Amino acid sequence: MTEGILTGEGVLLDSRPASFASRLLAGLLDVLVLGTVVIGIVVVLGVVAPELDEQTGQALLVVALVLVMVVVPTAVETLTRGRSLGKLAAGIRIVRDDGGPVRFRQAFVRALTGVGELWLTLASVALITSMVNDQGKRVGDILAGTYAVRVRGAVRTLPPLTMPPPLAGWARSADMGRLPDGLALSVRQFLGRAATLHPASRVAMRDRLTAEVARYVAPPPPPGAPPEAFLAAVLVERRDREYASASRAAEAARAEAQALQRLPHSVPDPVD
Structure with missing residues (x-):
């Protein structure tokens, strides 16, 4: 890359x-x-x-x-x-x-x-x-x-995020507010290039982002959880919840559209 x-x-x-x-x-x-x-x-x-x-x-x-x-x-x-x-x-x-x-x-x-x-x-x-x-x-x-x-004017493809197994159970039960788009983007970019950062810059940025994200999550992660794993778990769980919510909304919209197409009073639809 x-x-x-x-x-x-x-x-x-x-x-x-x-x-x-x-x-x-x-x-x-x-x-x-x-x-x-x-x-x-x-x-x-x-x-x-x-x-x-x-x-x-x-x-x-x-x-x-x-x-x-x-x-x-x-x-x-x-x-x-x-x-x-x-x-x-x-x-x-x-x-x-x-x-x-x-x-x-x-x-x-x-x-x-x-x-x-x-x-x-x-x-x-x-x-x-x-x-x-x-x-x-x-x-x-x-x-x-x-x-x-x-x-360079190119778009860099960041590696996909995966849920850290030790934090999967905590993430499913945690109450997560919606992260501001700018904060979510900063966390995503940080996780994508953390390995290439200078160690001091990596620690400083990690601690700052962890403190900001923690304000939108309750309860806090288990003691001893690595900060970068915490950030990844929040983003992955946030992504999965938003995808599930969007899927439910799309399914409800399809069901409503089908119901609107039917004739009233249980009269069957005409067959072409």
Whole structure:
């Protein structure tokens, strides 16, 4: 099976860092987009500036620069989970060092650092740092704990889950609430790639997911049950119960449809 990082959108990421050329292309495209925004702001300021005093104009200019250099890049990377327009076109994504999606903190650190290493130095610092770093990181990536990976655009088939035999009896009798779709997806992805994770990341993610899932299950699993076995048992039992419920609903719908097709008062249906 091809190894990689599976995102919440079901996209397989190459675990290897993106090439310098891909990052350079993505950066140039992003600069082109932001440059277009800057030109638009300059045009607007040129129209309204004659009607404003000098101090107000300078304040608007500072706000515009902060918006373009920090606010917009932070918002885009946070909302798209590391995929700006340039990165989307180049087929790369920014992820955390543990393979997870970037959050606001990482995006903000990258954008704030980019003011110095990208804008004020015309990207010379970022280019040099990316060329000498093994993972192609720029200074913002080093401070934020992120790097760029390639997106293969494929869907990874996860191995099927099976019920751990020691927990089968407990799972059948346990009261399980419906797990949020996002939590169920996170657990499923974790179980599918747990063996490939760094031991420390595996333990941390396992404990966090176990604590979240435990809120929807009562009673708790038997003492000494492995956390990953507990997670697998919950997902398998949840899947089996939902399948049984859907089967019963489909059977009831078929029976109702057959009843509606019959004539009333026990009159037999006509024979063709």
